[in-house]
Amino acid sequence: MVSALKSSPSPKPSSNSLAPSKMPMGGAALDLTGVPLPEETLSAAQRADAILLGAIGGYKWDKNEKHLKPETGLLQLREGLKVFANLRPATVLPQLVDSSTLKKDVAEGVDLMVVRELTGGIYFGKPRGFGTNEKGEDIGFNTEVYATHEIDRIARIAFEIARKRRGQLCSVDKANVLEASMFWRKRVTAIASEYPDVELSHMYVDNAAMQLVRYPKQFDTIVTNNIFGDILSDEASMITGSIGMLPSASLGESGPGLFEPIHGSAPDIAGQDKANPLATILSAAMLLKYGLGEANAAKRIENAVLDTLNRGFRTGDIYSAGNKLVGCKEMGEEVLKSV
Amino acid sequence: MVSALKSSPSPKPSSNSLAPSKMPMGGAALDLTGVPLPEETLSAAQRADAILLGAIGGYKWDKNEKHLKPETGLLQLREGLKVFANLRPATVLPQLVDSSTLKKDVAEGVDLMVVRELTGGIYFGKPRGFGTNEKGEDIGFNTEVYATHEIDRIARIAFEIARKRRGQLCSVDKANVLEASMFWRKRVTAIASEYPDVELSHMYVDNAAMQLVRYPKQFDTIVTNNIFGDILSDEASMITGSIGMLPSASLGESGPGLFEPIHGSAPDIAGQDKANPLATILSAAMLLKYGLGEANAAKRIENAVLDTLNRGFRTGDIYSAGNKLVGCKEMGEEVLKSV
Ligand SMILES: CC(C)[C@H](C(=O)O)[C@@H](O)C(=O)O
Ligand SMILES: CC(C)[C@H](C(=O)O)[C@@H](O)C(=O)O
Secondary structure: OOOHHHHOOOOOHHHHOOOOOOOOOHHHHHHHHOOOOOHHHHHHHHHOOEEEOOOOOOHHHOOOOHHHOHHHHHHHHHHHHOOOEEEEEEEOOHHHHHHOOEOHHHHOOOEEEEEEEOOOHHHOOOOOEEEEOOOOOEEEEEEEEEEHHHHHHHHHHHHHHHHHOOOEEEEEEOOOOOHHHHHHHHHHHHHHOOOOOOEEEEEEHHHHHHHHHHOHHHOOEEEEOHHHHHHHHHHHHHHOOOHHHOEEEEEOOOOOEEEEEOOOOOHHHOOOOOOOOHHHHHHHHHHHHHHHOOHHHHHHHHHHHHHHHHOOEEOHHHOOOOOEEOOHHHHHHHHHHHO | OOOHHHHOOOOOHHHHOOOOOOOOOHHHHHHHHOOOOOHHHHHHHHHOOEEEOOOOOOHHHOOOOHHHOHHHHHHHHHHHHOOOEEEEEEEOOHHHHHHOOEOHHHHOOOEEEEEEEOOOHHHOOOOOEEEEOOOOOEEEEEEEEEEHHHHHHHHHHHHHHHHHOOOEEEEEEOOOOOHHHHHHHHHHHHHHOOOOOOEEEEEEHHHHHHHHHHOHHHOOEEEEOHHHHHHHHHHHHHHOOOHHHOEEEEEOOOOOEEEEEOOOOOHHHOOOOOOOOHHHHHHHHHHHHHHOOOHHHHHHHHHHHHHHHHOOEEOHHHOOOOOEEOOHHHHHHHHHHHO
């Protein structure tokens, strides 16, 4: 794995105290400072051992101009931390198989990992913006672009992960149409020679979107670009029926990793003590494992979450008959009891 | 609706005879002529009243260079016919609700239409290709670009369709990140003022990919760009469990429409008499309705298909216990009997 603190475990300035520091970003930062990612937040994050991020965004800032959107702060943070590898597991827990909208036999046993390229592609490609075309008409445009090293490094991470899982890597692209995808496929195929023990396949993105619905168990590890990863990882997480349960990790070559739940900020239920805290709690577990190399501590948290589910506690999003419906706070307390 | 022959029903040179002419494209054309879209095929198509297209592609040509791929022929045909509006219905027939991998209560009653922009965006945007970046590294790149008139015309078609359906249009984009999407959203919103009776909403593409799995019934008409439409329409069609059943229509301002099944060429079962012919048969119905203005004839075909299903005939892809498993040929014959 790539994580600053596993490869360079020497203490850093900010890690003298074990108490994590809290810094604003997104909507909170906009309200406090007028920008979605204050410089102090970015530099504190860069000095940190690992970063746990709450979900961002909300109605209040939805109509902001681009540079004042909470989402822009998130993209700046990912770019500023150079966390190019976004790991998004989508697992169906036996306890929660009923909360999937997929039939039980389709959902049961799904255990896949989407490895999404996070700091390249159309999210960051230039030129981008607004302008006029040769006919004088207004246009909006973006550039999907990938360079050799960007593909090679995400491919290597994906092969490493597949190797530790079931040894199957599916690279998703649109190489029947896009040059950026043809180049992606060429590089991924080249890197495959370094991993003869991993079975590599390729799939077009439209087909992948179908196959996730048709037969998600066929997937072990998926590697794909930034925008396809955005779409497919959300689809995959919804297939598990437990999007409120799913953590993610974003890692770079060196420097701290960024850990956050896959779900958004759910502004529709804000302040109602209804949100499922488990994705954030499991993100903290990923932080311990991938960010601080504390696999045992991570396991304790993961087990506490499973135990809490086994004891029948459910927030609304994963509730099914026969269980105990609890709010966000109570769910957190129950997990604490299980540690 | 936009279709040459509804708006200009005067007979054209090629329509003197009622017998349709057959022209090669895709893999067949590559084998015969060395190119995926021979000039004669394009010009015959341009002179036609409407075009019925078989699915294209196959292992044999998978490794061809871009300009010799069957897919390239399809893109050239769409571009050459200027069919910018791709209509992809995804409907769950009561007879087939069990073939969906979604739970019955989730799949039942799904009836949505994806209106996909088909001749713009990243599929056709320039610059595109391979090159080197400032650091001398190899790159592959594409341009996502939309101009005012491209968005306005697809938006109008989508509003027209939504108006004839349940009056709800959901425009899907990634306006929290991409300028091309911000511009898309701006134009769609502007066009909305022409359709006060249609309710317009906006959704990010990642969320749309989730919502299609979570609660597909929330959608009536979806309008989106070329690449998002490619992904979401395939996902939507798989959700119905009947991708072998779904037709599509591609229409321009004037000139003939292009009608084709949503599914691919399924090279894995080629020549085994297993394919489901219903999507192609229903594409012919769409051709009659949208391409030739023959709504009654279209209805006859649609009813014949429903009748055949009611009589229990099923190809393998939509088979469920208690029905009669038939091959492609027999299915076609049964539909003929039902007309
Ligand atoms: C909020 C948005 C910018 C972000 C993205 O598109 O990357 C989100 O959808 C995600 O997947 O983390
Ligand atoms: C074959 C391919 C070029 C095509 C596309 O991407 O448009 C297909 O997937 C489709 O959706 O019709």
